Amino acid sequence: MQGSLIDTLARQGVTRRAFLKYCATLASMMALPPAAGRAMAEAMAAAKRPSVIWLPFQECTGCTESITRSHSPTLEGMIFDMISLDYQETLMAAAGHQAEEALRHAMKENAGKYLLIVDGSIPLGQDGAYSCIGGRSNVDLLKEAAQGAAAVIAVGTCASFGGIPKANPNPTGAVSVSDLVQDKPVVNIPGCPPIPVVMTGVLAHYLTFGSLPELDDKKRPKSFFGETIHDRCYRRPFYDQGKFARTFDDEGARQGWCLFELGCKGPVTHNACATVKWNGGTSWPVESGHGCLGCSEPDFWDGGGFYKALSVPADPLKFVAASSVVGAGVGAAVGFANRASKNAARSAHETTTLADLEK
Amino acid sequence: MARDSIPLHVVPPGEPGLSGNAPPLLRELLERVRRLLDDGESSAIDLSALPLTPADLAWLRDKLGTGEIAVTLHAHGESTLNETGCPGIWWVTHRNEQGAVMSQFIEAAFVPELVKAHPRDVLTGQEYLESMISGC
Amino acid sequence: MNALQFLTWVRGPGLNIAIGIFMLGVLWRLLEIYSLGRRKDLSAPRRTAGASGLHTVFRRSLPAPGMLKYSPVSYTAGYLFHIGLVLIVFLFAPHILLIQNAIGLSWPGLPSRFVDMITVVTMAAMVAVLVDRINKAPKRFLSTFEDWFAWTVTFLPVLTGWLAVQHLLLPYPTMLALHILSVEILLIVLPFTKLFHAFTLFGSRWYNGQVNGHKGVPV
Known part of the structure; x- marks a missing residue:
């Protein structure tokens, strides 16, 4: 199935106008000027399918579900089909050694050019033994795959920020992709799961302009994560x-x-x-x-509980009772001390000086 | 269970009125029509990128009026490309299969690009015609 | 630490510590002050109309004769920002929610736009009293570090709260966290500075009124 995207789409019954319409909408969603929609359509129609390797780590496959089952048949899904997905455990037909062979092959063939998609966090505890594929730890696999990647796309909150595996007390020592990959461009597409069009938007941007979209300080595409x-x-x-x-x-x-x-x-x-x-x-x-x-x-x-309003305490106020008792105790003690010194002063017939009043 | 059978009704919090962002768009359109006439350059305004309330959009539609041509495109949901009362200005709405508006544009063009058939597609049509003739 | 972690910290452990210290300080100071006591005055009380603790509590809420003209800013701006603070703290919906969560009491709030307006007026009044303190030589001369400090820790929660609601300067989560942090600083220093007048104000007025009332002097 090599060849330009538009031919592949045509074979699947997607007309040129449907494609143009989709690109116009995608450009609008990505806050690009309307002219970019056409540029996108032209560039994508002629684009060759980039090799994509999708590595699943500590995850629940919800991100894959989100993109593959968004609603069918979608152009989002089709764009996703248009990439050459050389390794995706959940979707690929190959299994076992065959699958690992496909991964090695794709990494060698497209060294320096493939896109690496990661979903799931990476456990570092026990030398990464908490999550392994084919006998190799996630951290090992990620480091090797990231080396030859053009860019890394962290899909979902687990890959972007650690997500649920990293939740307190983080038993597996989970970290995010950007904690480990520092020398390659990383895009975070957080969400549990992320919105399908955000994933395809980033892919389309890469296919069209050969670059990643503008990112915010948490490495999220600004066009989708710019506002609350x-x-x-x-x-x-x-x-x-x-x-x-x-x-x-x-x-x-x-x-x-x-x-x-x-x-x-x-x-x-x-x-x-x-x-x-x-x-x-x-x-x-x-x-x-x-x-x-x-x-x-x-x-x-x-974040302090899903059903707790942002303005209320995240934890129960557990010091209040203890500190109230301590405060009352200190107050009473100081009160007694004051009385004692007052009585002592009275019995000693001390006089009040100006310095006393300045206290 | 259908959503209607759940006794939940969302009351719109009072129709937000005109924001005042629509009238300047008319000037912008004038500029774009001028460019279309002088240089033949067509262009589009992305309506979802602008802070327009539903009332603003209704005001714009009302001002621009309805023209002679209304094009409907059936491709993964319905799209309408309607000429407004000002020839050369088109109101373009893209909907998905569920009928929800995905994006909305105002285009300044003699004919919207999307309406024209692409030479590659015409070529396919030609091949189809030829195959029909040879099949007879 | 990112913005949300910061926010969660100030909402959790931070708030815990702040309210803990606040309660400790308030009980300590109140007990200390009220346990001081006073030797019984054995003289016969002189009764004069308007000379009692209760009278003084109310009388001191009004400007003394001539003072309003002499120091108009202190009275008008002073009143404005105190009332403003009470309205903001007790009638803004998210604040009511916090109180409800802490002690279970709840009451209707004001629309946030109205609270917003009150906040702007309150900040303006606070700035006015500060400018007045700087401009008037006697006030400036009498001011110590504690006065400037108390003004700052009171002003910061109002300012950061307003900036957070208005989405100005910093992203909302960061600003909200800063707002809560500034309130926590206020809670911690309140029992140990002149800000403790929030608790002792009426007690000390009553005391002065009572002592002088016994001598037949309305103060």
Whole structure:
């Protein structure tokens, strides 16, 4: 199936106009000027399929599910098919030694040119023994594969920031891709799972311009992670009016009021859910009546509880009782000491001086 | 269970009114039409990239009016490319299979690029015609 | 440490420590002050109209004759920012939620736009009292480090809270964390500085009114 993308698409029944339409929309979502949509279409139509190696580490396959089952048949899915996916354990037909052979082959053939997609975090505890493929630890595999990669795309929160495996107490010593790969360009596409179009958007950008899109300080594509959920939320006016749902079945919840008090992490979460939505634009968590979990932010799992509002204590205030007792004790002790010194002063007939008053 | 059977109704928090961002777009369009006439350069404005409220969009649609031509494209969801009351200005809406608007543009062009058939596709059509003739 | 970890720390261990020290300090100081006691005044009380602890509590809330004209900024701006602080702290929805979470009491809040307006007025009033303190020679002369410090730790929570809500200067999570941190600093220093007047204000007025009332002097 070598050849240009548009020919491959045509064989799958995707017309040129459908492709142009998709590129126009993709460019719009990536905040590129409209002219870029056409440039993208032209470049992608002629592009050769880049080799992509997808390494799964400590993960749940949810990221793969998100992109392959987004909704069918999608152009997103087809763009994904258009890359030469040389290694993907879940999707590939080969298994065992055959699969490992395919990986070695792809890495040798396309050295320096392939894109490396990683999902899942990498355990460092016990010399990486917590997660191995074909007898080799994840950290070993990642270091070897990253060496020959043109760029590394960390898909999902686990690969981007450590995710659930890294959650307190992090039993496996899990770290993110960018903790280990420092000498190659790394793009983080966090989310649990990430939005499919964000993944294909980055791939399309690479196919078109041969480079990675502009990134923020957490290495996320700015066009998708530039604004918070709260900024673009359709329930934002309720927040501004002070109208909040207080339980999941009260009048406020029925009226679709703001979910801040129910623990929505929208104000501190950067992602495109509010604009791109999920399942082909059907809905997204807040529209379905549940607050944002903040899944595209580092350490969202340890953010103090999904159902606790951002303004309330993350932990129970456990020092209050003890410190109150200590405070009362100190106060009483100082009180007794004061009385004692007062009585002593009185019995000694001490006089009050100016210095005493200055105290 | 259908979503309608869940007793959850979202009340829009009062229609956000005109933001004042729509009228300057008319000037922008004038400039683009001028460029189309002088240099034959077509261009487009991405409406989802601008801070426009639904009321702004309705105002724009109303101002630009409806022209003589309405094109419907059936390709992975319906797209409409409609000429406005100002010839040379087209209102382009792309929808997905579920009917949700994916992107919206205003194009300044004699004919939107998407409407024209690509030579490669015409070639395919030619081959198809030839095969039909030889098949008779 | 990234912004969210910072935020989680100030919401968790940070808040824990701050409220712990706050409670310790408040109980300590209150017990210490009220256990000081006073020798019983055996003289016969002189009764004069308007001379009692309760009278003084209210009387001192109003400017003394002529003072409003002499120091208008202290009174108007002073009143404005104190009322503003009370409204912001107790009637902003996220704050009510915090109180509800801590002690279980809840009440309706004000719309956030209104609180926003109050915040701007409060900050303006606080800046006005600061400028007044700098401009007026006697005030400047009487000011010690503690006065400037108390002003700063009171102003910072208001400023950072407002910046966070307005999405100015820094990303919201960072600003929110800074806001909570500044409140924690305020909580920690409150029992040990002149800011403790939040607790002792009415007690000391009552004391002065009572002592002088016994002598028949309305103060």
